[in-house]
Amino acid sequence: MTFEEFVEARLQALLRYAVMLTGDPHTAQDLVQETMIRAQVKWRRIAAASVPEHYVKRMLTNAYIDLHRGSWLRRVVLRAELTDPIGQPPVADHAEASADRDQMWLWLARLPRRQRAALVLRYYESLSDVEIAEVLDCAIGTVRSLISRALATLRTEVVPDLIGGDVR
Structure with missing residues (x-):
């Protein structure tokens, strides 16, 4: 499986997972983007793993856990109003x-x-x-x-x- 095929097949699932971890769709998108950049660089090693998705989820989880360990610039969190975890627009009054x-x-x-x-x-x-x-x-x-x-x-x-x- 190529990196492009993996991204096409699993990107939305990884984004939903990141939204559940972070509670914020925008932070989740940034986290997934950063993780996918790192995954592309290491794709040969990841593709050789028995379940590449688990390897990438581990990378994503570690990036989430380390999210606030970076510089003070990364600690500034701007929160938008919470939306549905999969980014769907709100439906009637619920x-x-x-x-x-x-x-x-x-x-x-x-x-x-x-x-x-x-x-x-x-x-x-x-x-x-x-x-x-x-x-x-x-x-x-x-x-x-x-x-x-x-x-x-x-x-x-x-x-x-x-x-x-x-x-x-």
Whole structure:
């Protein structure tokens, strides 16, 4: 498979994944663009991998995790209003679904980056523990720990938000 064929086949899926990680379509586009430039340079090595998409997802995930480790210029975040993760224009009045989605973004944004990435890979990308470990470049036990901690954090933060107070 050539790089061009890979991009044609998987670019939209990688962009949706990046939107789920970042919560912002514009940041996701930048992240995917940067990752695809790096992937093109390393394409021979990537194409030789058993599943090239996992290799590129690992690159994308690492770029997301490292997003704020760069210079101060990269730390300036301009936020546009949240849109649908796949960039679709809004349809008729669906305020409740929109509010639920926005609330989920807020809850996910509270998580550390690796935990958030693990949840997105599990529940949005439907990857197995082994595949997530490959993307995050960690042990399977670490994947399970990341997901467990993320869900525990969400339980302690989401339940009080839903019932309007602290349950501890």
